[in-house]
Amino acid sequence: MYFNCAAGAPTHPAEVIDAVVDVLQQGGAVARGGHSLDLEAARRVYMTRSAVAEWFDFPYEDRVCFFSSATSALNTVLYGMVEWLQSEGHSSDSGSCHPIRVCATEWDHNAVLRPLYRLEDKGMITLSVVPARDHGRFFVEDFEELLRSGTDLLVLTHGSNVTGALLDLQQIVALAHTYGARVVLDASQSIPYQQLLWSQIPVDVLCCATHKGLLAPAGAAVTLIAPDTTIVPTVVGGSGVMSQSRYMPEVYPEHLEAGTLNLASVWGLHAALRWHQSAQGQEAMQRMEEASQEMYRKLKDLTGYVWHAFGESSEARLPLISCQPQGYTAHQLADLLAENFDIACRYGLHCAPLIHKRLGTEVEGAVRFSWNCLTSQDEYNGLYEALATLGKRV
Amino acid sequence: MISMEYGIVRFDSTHAALKFEALCKERGLSGRIIPTPPLFTTSCGLSWRYEMKDHDVIAALCKAYDTSPYEPIPLPSKE
Numbered sequence: 001m002y003f004n005c006a007a008g009a010p011t012h013p014a015e016v017i018d019a020v021v022d023v024l025q026q027g028g029a030v031a032r033g034g035h036s037l038d039l040e041a042a043r044r045v046y047m048t049r050s051a052v053a054e055w056f057d058f059p060y061e062d063r064v065c066f067f068s069s070a071t072s073a074l075n076t077v078l079y080g081m082v083e084w085l086q087s088e089g090h091s092s093d094s095g096s097c098h099p100i101r102v103c104a105t106e107w108d109h110n111a112v113l114r115p116l117y118r119l120e121d122k123g124m125i126t127l128s129v130v131p132a133r134d135h136g137r138f139f140v141e142d143f144e145e146l147l148r149s150g151t152d153l154l155v156l157t158h159g160s161n162v163t164g165a166l167l168d169l170q171q172i173v174a175l176a177h178t179y180g181a182r183v184v185l186d187a188s189q190s191i192p193y194q195q196l197l198w199s200q201i202p203v204d205v206l207c208c209a210t211h212k213g214l215l216a217p218a219g220a221a222v223t224l225i226a227p228d229t230t231i232v233p234t235v236v237g238g239s240g241v242m243s244q245s246r247y248m249p250e251v252y253p254e255h256l257e258a259g260t261l262n263l264a265s266v267w268g269l270h271a272a273l274r275w276h277q278s279a280q281g282q283e284a285m286q287r288m289e290e291a292s293q294e295m296y297r298k299l300k301d302l303t304g305y306v307w308h309a310f311g312e313s314s315e316a317r318l319p320l321i322s323c324q325p326q327g328y329t330a331h332q333l334a335d336l337l338a339e340n341f342d343i344a345c346r347y348g349l350h351c352a353p354l355i356h357k358r359l360g361t362e363v364e365g366a367v368r369f370s371w372n373c374l375t376s377q378d379e380y381n382g383l384y385e386a387l388a389t390l391g392k393r394v
Numbered sequence: 395m396i397s398m399e400y401g402i403v404r405f406d407s408t409h410a411a412l413k414f415e416a417l418c419k420e421r422g423l424s425g426r427i428i429p430t431p432p433l434f435t436t437s438c439g440l441s442w443r444y445e446m447k448d449h450d451v452i453a454a455l456c457k458a459y460d461t462s463p464y465e466p467i468p469l470p471s472k473e
Contacts (some may be wrong), residue, residue: 031408032428034440042440046412062409241407241438251407254438 001379003345006161006189006320006370009215010069010344012272013281015372019271020217021266030247032256041263043204048270049253052222055273057197063225063359064335065256066266070188070221071111076256077184077205077223078115078155079230083308085182087232098154100125103143103181106132106354107157107167112186113354116155119343125153132358136163136308143172147179154181156203158190162355162368163308164318166194170349173201177363179267182229188221189318192276192285204229210265213319213372216272219265231256284373291380292319292371298384304391308359318371323352325390330365333390341386345369400469401449403442403462404430410461411440417455423448431469443469 002010020245028041045066053061067073085100102125104116119125128151130142147154155174159166169185174182187196188209204226211218226232233248237258242249247256275281297319300307305323325333334347348365349356356362369383411427418425425444433442444452445464452466 034427039427041439042408042412043415046409046416050408061413062407248407253409253411254407335451 001341001382002375003369003371003379003383004344005372005375006212006271006350006368007346008211008218009213009372009374011374012215012217013275014105014219015271016215016268020264020268021262027263032260032261037063043259044263044270048220048266048273051270051273052224056171056201056224058224060224060227061198063227063252065223065225066261067207067221067223067256068219068262070186070207073185073207073221073223074111074186075115076234077207077225077231078112078119078201079234080256081182081205081229081231082119084230086124094135098269099123101128101150102126102147102153102155103130103151103283104155105130105138105157107160107162107352108155108354109157109161109164110159110351111187111188111355112155129354132160132355136160136355136359137165138167140168140171140175144175144179147176147181151179151181153184155184156186157179158185158187158194158196159318160352160355161189161219161318161320162322162350162352162359162366164320166190166316166318166324168374169196173203177202178263193386194316198224198226200205201225206233210269210272213274214269214276215372215374216269217265218271219262222269225252225256235259256387268360288319288371288373288375291375291377295371295380295384296321299387302384302387302391304393305387308361309352318370319372320368322366322368324361324364324366327393328390330367331359333367336390337386341382343386345382399446400429400443401446401452401466402431402469403444403452403456403466404422405438405440405442405462406464408438408440411438411442413459414442414455417459418442418444419454421451421455422450423455425452431470435441440455 004099028037030041030045049061049064052064055138082100096230120127128146173183184205186201191208192213206224209215209221233256235258239254241254304326308322330347337343346368400471427440428443430441
């Protein structure tokens with residue numbers, strides 16, 4: 001029974017597995033030759049870019065870039081955007097190189113925080129963090145205060161990987177743009193559970209892992225870069241084009257895709273997107289939503305646990321929930337579940353230390369249960385029964 | 395010597411080449427991707443080779459979709 005789906009999918013639709021196997025059996029080199037196999041490899045990448053652009057209603061398919069992970073994407077985006085903003089003189093009217101004013105949030109993952117801390121240590125940015133002081137959520141006025149006082153770049157996490165709560169993205173992105181701030185969004189946990197259309201919420205950069213809820217293989221995170229945004233590449237090298245130049249080509253997507261793409265993962269992502277759009281995928285998502293509501297309702301009534309769930313159980317949230325067990329430490333509960341019930345969960349800080357500090361769980365951590373649209377009713381029942389059994393022992 | 399049979403469209407990205415291929419296929423225009431001849435160094439490694447009878451349609455397609463910064467031109471034939 002696998003309840004660590006916010007970290008990665010334990011299994012994949014058959015179509016995704018078939019796509020990966022097909023690449024491994026008859027792959028080719030993307031953008032590195034004109035033979036039919038190499039062209040077919042390049043076509044698969046092209047089709048996947050188009051499918052990603054279609055998914056997000058993003059009209060610039062050439063500005064869909066693939067990275068080996070969302071962490072890799074966020075590193076490139078944050079370093080590269082800060083360098084670009086500095087070169088644009090955003091931080092100072094006089095054109096001198098003042099630090100870029102960056103605002104992050106307490107929901108952010110270390111994939112966001114650690115690059116920002118490094119930039120802060122180098123004196124390239126000043127960093128402010130929006131507190132999740134509304135019981136782990138945000139007050140919009142806290143964003144507005146920081147934006148009004150001067151922010152060049154706002155980095156947002158769509159949904160908390162610890163509490164499952166979601167941001168009112170439309171309102172906050174609009175606010176940021178009103179005050180002239182650029183917005184980078186980490187949507188790694190929220191896709192495909194939340195519809196996110198760029199045409200409605202035009203963030204400047206969107207980064208998204210694809211091996212979690214999307215059920216693609218790890219290795220092909222996507223980044224969407226708005227046409228008026230530039231990212232200075234942090235990784236440079238072979239691009240297959242403009243080889244005579246000392247520099248990476250200015251044209252996207254090659255600008256940010258030095259080196260060999262992971263074709264098996266990219267093509268697997270294509271199959272995953274198509275699967276989600278199929279009747280089978282949509283039925284699975286509907287089943288998950290119904291099962292999620294039941295889980296929130298039943299778990300919150302269990303004795304022996306303090307749940308980090310907020311608001312009404314029926315409100316939109318990610319398919320995950322975290323708790324503090326009473327009578328066990330977080331790691332003891334996780335070990336009991338693994339050893340006695342063969343249940344996988346995630347204990348600790350979930351690479352999101354600031355929200356744990358806010359919740360008062362930064363020392364012990366919490367236990368998180370996360371599922372996806374392939375989780376079976378037997379698994380939901382098994383988790384509930386195991387937690388009920390252990391809760392009664394306290 | 396200039397061949398009157400074929401022209402080529404050059405691209406500055408592989409993505410643009412593949413996009414142009416898809417656009418031509420959607421419209422039933424014949425042609426295929428070929429390695430860019432070494433004479434043209436300012437492009438990605440791939441070009442679209444088309445029949446010269448389609449030159450005007452191809453030129454209009456290039457302009458409409460902004461897929462290439464280069465004009466479609468006749469392909470020099472082998473000596």
